[in-house]
Amino acid sequence: MRTVKFALLIAVLAGSALLSACAATAPTRAALAQGETPQAEPVAQPDINRTIAVSGMGKVTLTPDIAYISIGVHTENKDARQAVSNNNAQSTDLMTALQKAGVDSKDIRTTNFSIYPRQERDSKGEVIGITYVVDNTVYVTVRDLDNIGTLLNAAVDAGANNIGGIQFDIADRTAAYQQALEAAMNDARAQAEVLAGAAGVEVGEVQQINASVGYAPPPIVRKAAGMEMAMADSVPISAGQMEVSVTVSVVFGIK
Numbered sequence: 001m002r003t004v005k006f007a008l009l010i011a012v013l014a015g016s017a018l019l020s021a022c023a024a025t026a027p028t029r030a031a032l033a034q035g036e037t038p039q040a041e042p043v044a045q046p047d048i049n050r051t052i053a054v055s056g057m058g059k060v061t062l063t064p065d066i067a068y069i070s071i072g073v074h075t076e077n078k079d080a081r082q083a084v085s086n087n088n089a090q091s092t093d094l095m096t097a098l099q100k101a102g103v104d105s106k107d108i109r110t111t112n113f114s115i116y117p118r119q120e121r122d123s124k125g126e127v128i129g130i131t132y133v134v135d136n137t138v139y140v141t142v143r144d145l146d147n148i149g150t151l152l153n154a155a156v157d158a159g160a161n162n163i164g165g166i167q168f169d170i171a172d173r174t175a176a177y178q179q180a181l182e183a184a185m186n187d188a189r190a191q192a193e194v195l196a197g198a199a200g201v202e203v204g205e206v207q208q209i210n211a212s213v214g215y216a217p218p219p220i221v222r223k224a225a226g227m228e229m230a231m232a233d234s235v236p237i238s239a240g241q242m243e244v245s246v247t248v249s250v251v252f253g254i255k
Helices: 002-033 080-100 145-158 174-199 227-231
Strands: 051-062 066-077 108-121 127-142 162-169 203-216 242-254
Touching: 051 174, 066 080, 066 108, 066 145, 080 108, 080 127, 080 145, 127 145, 127 162, 145 162, 174 203, 174 242
Parallel strands: none
Antiparallel strands: 051 242, 066 127, 066 162, 108 127, 203 242
16 A cells, blocks of 8 residues: 555656646747747846056166276277277276276276278269277266276276266166155055945955056166367266156955
8 A cells, every 4th residue: 555655646746747847948938939039037147346457656766887998999090900900908097997996807897899991082082091990888887987087088098998888777676666666555445435435335355456667767878979078077977867667457346
């Protein structure tokens, strides 16, 4: 008897499930019978986080503490050997003068040595001779900027006659970069707070950060070596100031 009751109960449940399935598919079959395309059930879309995107800027102004100078010796002569010999003598004197002026030997690097013939022509364009041109250029790192004017005078007195320019810089920008980053983030958060207050919401956690760094060096000081420079007591040089700047793009969540 108990086995019959269980069988009857299973048959009733199966029949109920079959009726539910038929009821669920009835609209679909009716739509297909009428040539209509059945509509899919709408899928719930996930919530999109609300955010505030801002850009902040931080700047730190610094005084340069290092300089780079290209100093060269240029010689010319009809005889190639003599042109090289004259250049070697003047270049050696230049190296000695730079070291006596306080420049370490490791801060003096040769960047160019060249010799080439230059044709001399008359008014008719005919070649009348050849002059050999020799150039020897060193790249000097100057770490004592207070002594830079005296150093240039010493270089000219030693035979330098080609000074390409002076580029001022900061030896280590790490601390300045970190300060600028902090200032940029503070600026970004302040902007986000203003926007959130105006919208009647609160600033949430940071979602994304992108940073870019740059710096504006002082202009290159260009000096042409000449007798007036050599005769001066000290070449007037001003390092000026330079700026390290950071821009951050920050995305904050909205509470």
